[in-house]
Amino acid sequence: MSQFSLEDFTAVTVTGVNVRAEHHGPDQVPAADIKFELTTSNNILSEFDGALKSMLYKRDEEADRQAYVDGVEPVTDLPLLRTSILEPLKLKKEYAGYTLTVDQGISDTSCIELGQCEVNNFVVDCKEGGSVTLKFRVQASGLQPSVLGKVASLIGREVEITLLPPNEVGEPGAAIDASSDGDWFGTKDATDTFLEAQS
Numbered sequence: 256m257s258q259f260s261l262e263d264f265t266a267v268t269v270t271g272v273n274v275r276a277e278h279h280g281p282d283q284v285p286a287a288d289i290k291f292e293l294t295t296s297n298n299i300l301s302e303f304d305g306a307l308k309s310m311l312y313k314r315d316e317e318a319d320r321q322a323y324v325d326g327v328e329p330v331t332d333l334p335l336l337r338t339s340i341l342e343p344l345k346l347k348k349e350y351a352g353y354t355l356t357v358d359q360g361i362s363d364t365s366c367i368e369l370g371q372c373e374v375n376n377f378v379v380d381c382k383e384g385g386s387v388t389l390k391f392r393v394q395a396s397g398l399q400p401s402v403l404g405k406v407a408s409l410i411g412r413e414v415e416i417t418l419l420p421p422n423e424v425g426e427p428g429a430a431i432d433a434s435s436d437g438d439w440f441g442t443k444d445a446t447d448t449f450l451e452a453q454s
Contacts, residue, residue, distance in 0.1 A: 259302045259350065259374070260423060264358055264415040267291045270390070272410045274403055277396045286396035287406050289355075290376075291416070293389045296331050300379065300387065303348050311381050313337050334385035343390075346377035352421040355393050357414050367405050369395040374418065393418070 270290045277286035300308040312333035353374050357367040376392040398406070 257302050257304055258420055259299075259348065259377075259418075260353075260420055261416060261418040262423065264356075264417055265293065265295075266413060266415050267293045268413050269409040269411065272407050274407055279396070284396055285398045285400070285403055286394065287398060287403060289393045289395070289406060289409070291391055291393065293391075294386060295389065297333065297381065297385050297387050298331055299389060303346055303377070308333055311337060311341070312385065331385035334383075336381060336383050339383070341381060343378050343380040343388075346379060348377050349373065349375040350420065353393070354417075354419050354421075355395065356417045356419075357409065358416070359409075359414060367402065369393070369398070369402075369406075371395070371397075372418075 268291065270292050273288040275286050275288065276283040297308050297312055300311065313335050314333055315335050351373050353372045355369045355372050359365045359367070373394040374391060375394070378390040380388040382388065
């Protein structure tokens with residue numbers, strides 16, 4: 256099954272941040288919608304649907320021959336648009352349970368990590384030559400005020416992010432966790448609980 260993800264830190268532009276309140280039962284919790292824009296190879300289309308890239312792009316036989324002579328591997332095997340009359344396309348895909356990590360480029364401990372995110376509102380603008388501009392939205396809720404401030408400050412900035420589905424999320428490390436405000440020093444782990452039980 257195709258599944259969109261950004262496993263390595265990838266350069267993106269934050270095009271918008273909307274801070275809002277979200278209903279969780281009778282309670283309202285702070286939430287944010289973060290809009291991103293990414294320019295990359297059309298290979299990413301296959302993460303949404305295995306047939307999407309070949310539906311929109313075709314091979315360049317002349318470039319294939321030249322690449323064979325030069326010994327240079329092309330960025331994509333399908334660089335030519337099948338038609339030039341397409342406007343940006345909306346993709347009917349939504350994902351849940353993702354973890355977004357934002358590297359602000361300040362220090363190793365300045366990453367922002369948001370868990371249990373929804374990822375949606377995908378729009379892809381296909382370019383001649385095999386590149387695409389992908390726009391999408393990440394929605395996160397239950398954010399601490401300090402984290403909301405950090406997220407809001409990202410508007411208009413170029414940052415690097417990873418975006419991982421639930422089955423690919425590793426240890427958060429020194430990232431700022433939205434649910435704990437980054438204060439992992441005060442969080443009990445299994446060892447703390449065991450030692451307390453023995454005392």
